[in-house]
Amino acid sequence: MSVAKKEYKRVTTKSLVDMKKNGEKIAMLTSYDFSMAKIVDSAGIDVILVGDSASNVMAGHETTLPITLDQMIYHASSVVRAINRALVVVDLPFGSYQSDPKEALRSSIRIMKESGAHAVKLEGGKEIKESLKRILHAGIPVMGHLGLTPQSIYKFGTYTVRAKEEAEAEQLKSDARLLEKLGCFAVVLEKVPAKLAKEVAESISIPVIGIGAGNGVDGQVLVVHDMLGMTHEFNPRFLRRYTDLYSEMTKAFESYRDDVKSRDFPADDEQY
Known part of the structure; x- marks a missing residue:
């Protein structure tokens, strides 16, 4: 069933809650730089996540672990300067919040003050409860992250689907309720699993954004480089590629190379 889309001049945390209440799905994408964020924002995407996935797609690391707080602030600042409408959420990177609630608050304050972003995102549930409380009590909006948590990849040992077993599923549901509370x-x-994600989304009042969590949630998020087909070697089931920029960009670069080699570029009308 289609739902009438409300126009939001600026998307806020309240806007997202209203979207859930009204049955309007939330569209979320990652961005890490000014130019890409400007396009994403102008396309009407509701939430831009400055993800620690920048560690993978921007810096070429195997995991999200190496990226630093300073680097996240740099990327977030670039994104914030580009947007007019979207809500900008920034990942707290690995090591900046897990062990010490005071450090978690300091990291969050730095992101908010130095980048101008609107919210932060943390991975985990009850194990980071004290860090969450400290940040939230300071008035900083927080988006949670449950299920597969990439910063814990060496704990899990794999990027496979999480919460397929009953005990882990019950813990995930409990953690979701805790984050809401x-x-x-x-x-x-x-x-x-899609069935579990739908159950979680229906059991809490805050929006649930899925990535590989089925269509029973309140919105979806993808890494922009993946959905644009720039990272052609990454092929999870949940990923839909909306174009193939890897091939298109390769063709453009090859054409430029050939034109330079053949002295076709620049032509007479491209010179001063």
């Missing part, structure tokens, strides 16, 4: 404005569910 603490005051998070939304939660991302990554790579969990």
Whole structure:
């Protein structure tokens, strides 16, 4: 069933809660730089996530672990300067919040003050409860992240689907309720069974954004480089490629190379 889309001049955390209440799905994508964020924002995407996936797609690391707080602030600042409408959420990177609630708050304050972003995102549930409380009590909006948590990849040992077993599924549901109770404005569910994700979304009042979590949630998020087909070697089931920029860009670069080699570029009308 289609739902009338409300126009939001600026998307806020309240806007997302209203979208859930009204049955309007939330569209979320990652961005890491000014130029891409400007296009994403102008396309009407509701939420831009400055993800620690920048560690993979921008810096070429195997995991999200190496990216630093300073680097996340740099990427977030670039994105914030580009947007007029979207809500900008920034990942707290690995090591900036897990062990010390005071450090978690300091990291969050730095992101908010130095980048101008609107919210932060943390991975985990009850194990980071004290960090969440500290950040939320300071008035900083928080988006949670449950299911597959990439910062814990060496703990899990694999990027496979999470919460297929009953005990883990019950813990995920409990963690989602905890995040809502603490005051998070939304939660991302990554790579969990669609039936479980739908159950979670229906059991809490805050929006649930899925990535590999089926269509029973309140919105979807993808890494922009993946959905544009720039990262052609990454092929999870949940990924839909909306274009093939890898091939298109390769053709453009090859054409430029050939034109330079043949002295066709620049032509007479491209010179001063």
